[in-house]
Amino acid sequence: MPVDFSRLAPDSPxxxxxxxxxxxxxxxxxxxxxxxxxxxxxxxxxADERHGAAWIMEDGGTPMGYAVVTFGYSLEFRGVDAFLDELYIEESHRGQGIARRAIELAEEFCANHGVRALHLEVERGNTGAQAVYRKLGFSDHDRYLLTKWISR
Incomplete structure (x- = not known):
């Protein structure tokens, strides 16, 4: 049975x-x-589509994955950029091309919203996912993504 991708609305069950x-x-x-x-x-x-979007993936009505794209802005990438902030597929559904479909959906969404570059982060030890992402056109910039929480 094919996996269905549905964009989440603010009031989505x-x-x-x-x-x-x-x-x-x-x-x-x-x-x-x-x-x-x-x-x-x-x-x-x-609540505000200026931030991005999220999708749920379902197999026969059973949730088995999700993807989230968030927007940003970068001088280096010459305008609006985006992160594939989260992509998760249940282990039972991995290796079936679902991640590829999710990334293609994210790319189409980004293209329709004027995004110049799509980024993602992947665990250093997750070499399998890194290989998939490289096959799909992502490249490593040989940099570290560092984070500092800003408290209020």
């Missing part, structure tokens, strides 16, 4: 499923997970 899948991704990547904070962040994204 699928938000609960995406929040659950976010927990699965964060657990897989050993990232601290706060369900309430994750829900708030997702709802904030969906």
């Amino acid at each position: 699928a938000i609960d499923a995406v929040v659950y899948l976010m927990g699965r991704l964060y657990e897989h990547d050993s990232i601290p997970y706060d369900e309430r904070a994750a829900r708030t962040a997702l709802e904030g994204l969906l």
Whole structure:
């Protein structure tokens, strides 16, 4: 059965499923997970499409993945850029070309929104995903993505 991709709306009942899948991704990547904070962040994204968009992937109505694209702006990349901020596919559905379809969807969405460059981050040890991303045209800039939380 083909996997269906649906863009999330601010009032989508699928938000609960995406929040659950976010927990699965964060657990897989050993990232601290706060369900309430994750829900708030997702709802904030969906409330203003200037921030980006999110999609849920379903196999026969069963949620099995999601993707999130967020917008930014870069002088280096000459305008609006975007991050494939999160991409998660349940292990049972990996290796079926679903990630490729999700990235193609993200690229089309970005092209329709004037995005000049699409970025993503991948764990250093995840060489399988790195190979897939390189095959799809992503390149390593031989830099580190560093983060500092800004508190209020």
